[in-house]
Amino acid sequence: LSLLQAAMGCLPRLLLALGLAVALVQRLGAQESRNQAEEEEEEEDQGVLVLNQSNFAQALQKHKLLLVEFYAPWSSHCQALAPEYAKAAALLKEEGSALRLAKVDGEQEKELSAEFGVSGFPVLKLFRDGNRTHPADFTGQRDAEGIVKWLKQKAGPSAVLLENASQAAAFLDANVVAVVGFFSVSAPLDEDVRLFYDVASDAPDVAFALTNCSELFEKFNVTHPGTVSLFRKSREDFLVDEELGLDGAELAQFILVQSLELVMEYTSQNSSRIFGAKIPNHLLLFINKTQDSQLELLSSFRDAAPAFRGQVLFVLADVNGEGAQILHFFGLKSHEAPAIRFINIESNRKYLLGADGSLTAPAIHAFCQEVMEGKVQPYLMSEEIAEDWDKAPVKTLVGRNFDQVAFDESKSVFVKFYAPWCPHSKAMAPTWAELGEKYKDREDILIAEMDATANEVAGLPIRAYPTLYYFPAGQDKKMIEYRSARDLESFSAFLENGGEVPPQDDTKVSFSGNPSCPLRTLSLSLFPR
Structure with a gap:
């Protein structure tokens, strides 16, 4: 009887516990349903996530690496990028990659645009591990392959370790432009090595390697640990200051400058390299490449370039090709080729080599030097005055x-x-x-x-x-x-x-x-x- 009474006394507590358990299960089930619903509600457009103020934070938490395009529907550049961006998303999906692409309508989502300092379109930013305070600016080429290549480089190791001469030879043979860091250690915990990896991750178009192998120091005649060598047709060395250590910004600029061809042709493939080189002075040669007489001028143009490497970027614009789309920035027509124009892309000041100016290497060099020394006045574009300019209200x-x-x-x-x-x-x-x-x-x-x-x-x-x-x-x-x-x-x-x-x-x-x-x-x- 006493046992029965004791059991009866515990019954209310058992019922209460049972009720709490049922409620907890229901709550967990409801939460799981909500989570599933939220995942199902993740909107996509051609494989690209569509983000707004309400789902932006959730997307950052869900995806370890997320490249986000801020766009404006009216922008012709956004419209041109859209198919390449969608193709990049499809390529990543086909590979089963966890890397994702997303987009934000910057015109509609003004708070997000303001938060990330977006003032023009399109702007691409990479978010890592849910961090929204320090996104990385996209610096790769703006086609599908370039976007995928840049993302993969950001996701994986940015530099390989060379341990012997055969590995070094294979690495240099496989890459048109290659950078090798010669360090006394190779551990990423070393500050100079860490900075080297950081610079490498921001230069996806250049192959990076590092080594602490004495055999390779001897093979390449490197006597100073902390030497960074860029291999192209020739070799250029960047020496790390023994007292101050590696300056990441200086190394990045050195690699940017030295990895560029002496003359860069303007194409959609090259535009990101041209305008990402952080060289504000550009000298442009406008020619029609289908005309042999104009194509011959390229030799003189190239001969003038070495003296200004790092100061002036020499650019070829084919008026019969993609270069035609930049003619209007200089008030030029295609029939006016050949022509040379100098521009500072920060101030937008332009300088004219007169029509009577010779296009020989010495003349091009002299013109460039005089502009740099402030001896040439900028010229201003103008259309012709229309006959009826004052007839309308x-x-x-x-x-x-x-x-x-x-x-x-x-x-x-x-x-x-x-x-x-x-x-x-x-x-x-x-x-x-x-x-x-x-x-x-x-x-x-x-x-x-x-x-x-x-x-x-x-x-x-x-x-x-x-x-x-x-x-x-x-x-x-x-x-x-x-x-x-x-x-x-x-x-x-x-x-x-x-x-x-x-x-x-x-x-x-x-x-x-x-x-x-x-x-x-x-x-x-x-x-x-």
Whole structure:
């Protein structure tokens, strides 16, 4: 009886425990279902993960290495990259690789774009182990094979260990450009070796190896541990400072410069190497490679290049090939080849070797040297002045008539600087036409526009398209950038108030809130960051 009573006394506790267990199982089951549902909800587009603010963190946690493209649907460069990006995703999937590709609509997901400093499109960033604070910028070639190759290099060891002469010979024979680090140790825990591996991981187009083998030190006449040698047709050595140790940035730049051909032809395959070389000065030879007389000029161009290695990058542009797409950056037409142009891609300043200039190696060398020494003035692009430039309500300005019109002392001139390809410029066009119609009979106000991709004005900064500047009447040659709302009422109020935004309009959309297309400099257009 006492046992029965004891059992009856324990029954409520047993029932409670049983109930808790059932509840726990149900909770775990529900959580598992939610996790499965979340995994099932991972959206893909042609094998590429589609990310947004709500699933971005989850994707980083799930995938150890994740390459993310920030894109804009309207960008022609994003549209060109899309099939290659999808093909790269398919190649990785076919191989059963755990490496994944993802994309974010940077126009829609503005918070993510701001978090990762995305200001132009497309931008590719690699996220590792769920870390979203220090993503690595993509530095490979922007085709399917280049993307896969770069990712695999990031995932695996970036340098091989050479232990004997036969391994070294095979390594050098197998690679057109090869870098070998000669160190006293080969363990990654050594600071110089670790930095060497880091540099190697950021240069997927160059093969890296390292060695501590005395036989190889002797074979290659290396007497200084910490020597890094680049092997091409010739050999170039980079010596590590014994006191300060290896400088990773200096080594990376040394390898970038020395691994480039003396003359790089502009192609879609080479563009990432050209604009990733961190050499801001470029000298371009525009020729038609189908014409033997022009092709012969390449020899003189190449002969002038060695003296400027590391300072000026010599680039060949075939106007009958892929080089044709950069002609408009220099205001050139294909029939004007052969031609030479010098450009600093950071300032976008361009320099012209006159049509009467000789294209011999000495003449090319002299021109290059004079530009570097500041003895040549930059030239500004301009279209021809149209006969009917002032007939419509909105006047058409070009570089050649800009100063005369914009700084007319008797008129206040409001100018839209646009890009023909920019969707935001196109969207604003009807409103600008209405503004021109409204003020067409005013003698003191003139509405104008200028294609800023084909015309340049000294000292006038254009940071995005469209950009609006107001030039008030008078002798002072002032200019005021308009940064308020882009509607007819706001434009009119600005003009009627003498080029100042009325106080009541301060709460309207600011410049930062207005949609705009980023400026396409040569480097941003062909190698977007």
